[in-house]
Amino acid sequence: MQRLQKSIWLVEVFVPEEIYEIVASAAPMEAMVKPVNSYRALLKEKVDVWALGPGLGKSRAAEVLELIEKAKQQMVIDADGLNILSEKTSLLRRCKGERLLTPHPGEMKRLFPNHKEPRAVTAMKFCNRFPVTLLLKGSRTIVAQRDRPLSYNTTGNPGMATGGMGDILTGVCAGLVGQGLSLYDAARAGAWVCGRAAEIAIFNDGQSEQSLLPRDVLDHLGDAFNEVRG
Numbered sequence: 081m082q083r084l085q086k087s088i089w090l091v092e093v094f095v096p097e098e099i100y101e102i103v104a105s106a107a108p109m110e111a112m113v114k115p116v117n118s119y120r121a122l123l124k125e126k127v128d129v130w131a132l133g134p135g136l137g138k139s140r141a142a143e144v145l146e147l148i149e150k151a152k153q154q155m156v157i158d159a160d161g162l163n164i165l166s167e168k169t170s171l172l173r174r175c176k177g178e179r180l181l182t183p184h185p186g187e188m189k190r191l192f193p194n195h196k197e198p199r200a201v202t203a204m205k206f207c208n209r210f211p212v213t214l215l216l217k218g219s220r221t222i223v224a225q226r227d228r229p230l231s232y233n234t235t236g237n238p239g240m241a242t243g244g245m246g247d248i249l250t251g252v253c254a255g256l257v258g259q260g261l262s263l264y265d266a267a268r269a270g271a272w273v274c275g276r277a278a279e280i281a282i283f284n285d286g287q288s289e290q291s292l293l294p295r296d297v298l299d300h301l302g303d304a305f306n307e308v309r310g
Contacts, residue, residue: 089258094122096140119143122151129154131254133161134247141167150176154257158182158250166190172210180263182215182250200230213263215253215271217246223267231268235275237282239292248294249274252301269308276304 093113095103100115107113116122120143130153136144141164148157149171155178157165162183165172169191172179183191188202195202203216203224216222221233249270256266277300281287284303287296 092125092127094119094125119147122147127153129156129254129257131156131158131250133157133159134250136160136164138164145171148179149174152176154178154180154263156180156182156250156254156257156263158246159187162187162191169210172212175211178213178263180213180215180253180257180267182217182246182253182267184217184246188216200224204230213267215249215267217249221271221275223264223271225264228264231264233268233271233275235272236278237275237289237292239282239287239289240275240278240297242292242294244294245274245278245297248297248301273301273304273308276307277301280304 091111093103093107093111094116095113097115097117100113104113119140123146130147130151132144132148132155136159138160144161144164145168148155148161148165157179158181162181165181166187181191185199188206192202192206195205197205199216199218199222203214203222206212207214207224207226211226213225214223216224219238221236223231223233252274253263253266253270256269257263261269274297277297278292280300280303281292281296282289285296285300287293
């Protein structure tokens, strides 16, 4: 738990040049927004961990696939990163660095079609086929990795099934990896903390499952982390 005492030193947001001004004007002061001509150029960047997918779009799929395959750093992949990857999942066997995938059930079906077994069976089969860590979202989120125990998350509520919640989870997991946790441990801790933050927002802050928004979870991440440290 000592690693959870550390802070993230710097968050860099890499975006295409054509939308740089839009993103930079809306980004929080803690993030440094940088324009890029090509996602391939990011292979030369010195970073500790990548968070790829939220808000990405699919217009530069070839560049994204190359980044997923060739980046040597650990990477958390969500949203459009997963949708792009679903067209060529075989490259997961050739990745230069470790990869954490965080799909919801719909994204999982695209990544691993024609598999209708229970979620736990699907998760284990996927990890046996590809050398990745998998965080499969849903009621009792599952974290799986080859040769590691299957882990079920116990926090959260149905109000989290809304757009933007996964983006927060991606960032939390990437931040934990940047602090030194393994992908497996970061996935387990990230799922627990985000779920617990959602519970606190409802129990202590007057929200409901119907009104819960991503910013409510974000506002209570500190409370959830404090419970872990305590």
